[in-house]
Amino acid sequence: MTTSPDDLRSPGLWPSRRQERRHTEEGARGALIAATSTVILIGLVLWWVLTSEAWPAVQKQFFDAEHFREVFPDVASGFWLDVQMFLVAEVLILAFALVLAMIRSLRGPAFFPLRMLVVIFIDLVRGVPIILLILVLGFGIPALQLSGVPSSPLFWGVATLVISYSAYTAEVYRAGIESVHESQRMAALSLGLTQVQALRYVLVPQAIRNVIPALLNGFVSLQKDVALVFVLGVREGVREAQIDVARTFNYTGYIAATVLFLAVSIPVARFTDWYTERDKRRKQAVGS
Amino acid sequence: MTAKVEVRSVVKAFDDKIVLREVDLTVGLHEVVCLIGSSGSGKSTLLKCINLLVPIDDGDILLDGRAITDPSVNPNEIRQQMGIVFQAFNLFPHMSVLENIMLSPTKVHGIPKAEAEERAHRLLDQFGLLEKINEYPDRLSGGQQQRVAVVRALATKPELMLFDEVTSALDPELVAEVLGVIRGLKEEGMTMIVATHEMGFARDVADQVCFLDAGVILEKGTPKQIFSEPAQPRTRQFLQRIVDAGRL
Numbered sequence: 001m002t003t004s005p006d007d008l009r010s011p012g013l014w015p016s017r018r019q020e021r022r023h024t025e026e027g028a029r030g031a032l033i034a035a036t037s038t039v040i041l042i043g044l045v046l047w048w049v050l051t052s053e054a055w056p057a058v059q060k061q062f063f064d065a066e067h068f069r070e071v072f073p074d075v076a077s078g079f080w081l082d083v084q085m086f087l088v089a090e091v092l093i094l095a096f097a098l099v100l101a102m103i104r105s106l107r108g109p110a111f112f113p114l115r116m117l118v119v120i121f122i123d124l125v126r127g128v129p130i131i132l133l134i135l136v137l138g139f140g141i142p143a144l145q146l147s148g149v150p151s152s153p154l155f156w157g158v159a160t161l162v163i164s165y166s167a168y169t170a171e172v173y174r175a176g177i178e179s180v181h182e183s184q185r186m187a188a189l190s191l192g193l194t195q196v197q198a199l200r201y202v203l204v205p206q207a208i209r210n211v212i213p214a215l216l217n218g219f220v221s222l223q224k225d226v227a228l229v230f231v232l233g234v235r236e237g238v239r240e241a242q243i244d245v246a247r248t249f250n251y252t253g254y255i256a257a258t259v260l261f262l263a264v265s266i267p268v269a270r271f272t273d274w275y276t277e278r279d280k281r282r283k284q285a286v287g288s
Numbered sequence: 289m290t291a292k293v294e295v296r297s298v299v300k301a302f303d304d305k306i307v308l309r310e311v312d313l314t315v316g317l318h319e320v321v322c323l324i325g326s327s328g329s330g331k332s333t334l335l336k337c338i339n340l341l342v343p344i345d346d347g348d349i350l351l352d353g354r355a356i357t358d359p360s361v362n363p364n365e366i367r368q369q370m371g372i373v374f375q376a377f378n379l380f381p382h383m384s385v386l387e388n389i390m391l392s393p394t395k396v397h398g399i400p401k402a403e404a405e406e407r408a409h410r411l412l413d414q415f416g417l418l419e420k421i422n423e424y425p426d427r428l429s430g431g432q433q434q435r436v437a438v439v440r441a442l443a444t445k446p447e448l449m450l451f452d453e454v455t456s457a458l459d460p461e462l463v464a465e466v467l468g469v470i471r472g473l474k475e476e477g478m479t480m481i482v483a484t485h486e487m488g489f490a491r492d493v494a495d496q497v498c499f500l501d502a503g504v505i506l507e508k509g510t511p512k513q514i515f516s517e518p519a520q521p522r523t524r525q526f527l528q529r530i531v532d533a534g535r536l
Binding site: 183189194197201 | 336339341363364365367368371372374376378379380381382391392395396397440441444
């Protein structure tokens, strides 16, 4: 019997070269199985849909290439407004939510009234469906005709998104602040820092690092929810599509809007996953 | 001798667990007091009460004759006059050594940046840490981190230093470098209260040793009294266990 180098290694301690080879082969075979099953599954679904009797009609209603070219510019210009609303709202949300979270993290009886106000605000906002909040504030406040208060639906649409998302995002920040060990707060206070200084220089910078993946998830979500302001009549992407549908009775406009939203949200979602994964690996590397 | 710190009948309970029962302690100016006793005897809590990090339930604590536990006193102002070093270092991980040290002088004491930086340089040089000035805490050994923590506390020019079992989390070979720093501060005349498990160190450095047991200072006296002629059976028992463990 000849002795190969593989046999000299004690089994189980580390993978032998033969085992490694087997792992690679299993990986390749796994990829092949995954690809085949995916193709078969998608093929079946497509066959099932495309052979349906109603398909030709649906294709004309939803996937009319000619109509798509016609409606796309309007929907795209509306979608550009969605992107702008998203950018403005996100910046305001990140700032406002941080203020809310910091107030909620202050200790001591002196800050009780402030803390209580923030808790009430967060509970109220989180307790109402966002669409209802948009309708109530978007139609309600302009109807009051208060002098000096803007009455544009666009303003109140974005303001409502900021109010609503800030309540959720504040809780994300707060979880991050609480994940920083209590000893960090003590060390900061022991140096004579005030509570607000301790939050600002010591706790919040560490907290934000811990919650970046969760904040990015909020980005993905908001990027789609901006479309909800269409109920106020704001001519953003979905509203433009709806106007076209109402005019032509062809639903291809909705598909155009769908394509535009996906074109932005999928990259953001992929980036979030990539970042979260990288963050996890880094933390494991530091921990080991 | 002028009293720097006076602890009068201080009581502290966490929920229904009493941690300090009527503790009295007087620390003179330039005096070094070592608190010894088993874990859970109240040493750490006493230090945190003096630093106002933990509010007391009864009694008074006086700093330079002024009652600092009075509700009208601003705790930030009191904490600016004393430094504390913790068992787990508690450096800020997102800041470099220099930023850790300069945070309080610049943000709390309003010292100009250049001046604070110069002082940080001087202190780091004195403690042999100058080459680590731009490192982040996770790149330092435990002993180095703890020395940075001491420098950070000293950077605000405190008149009183509190040490909370500062060598307990260190590898044995790193203990000496941190204890050396505390010895150096004694030479400079710093008033210090040191909670420690290092009995040899307490015997050498302390002017006064207090043995805490179940939230009470059971016995206090010179190192000679406590270590050579302990009066209380509990003190003898505690020291015997330390000797048996080969730690004294």
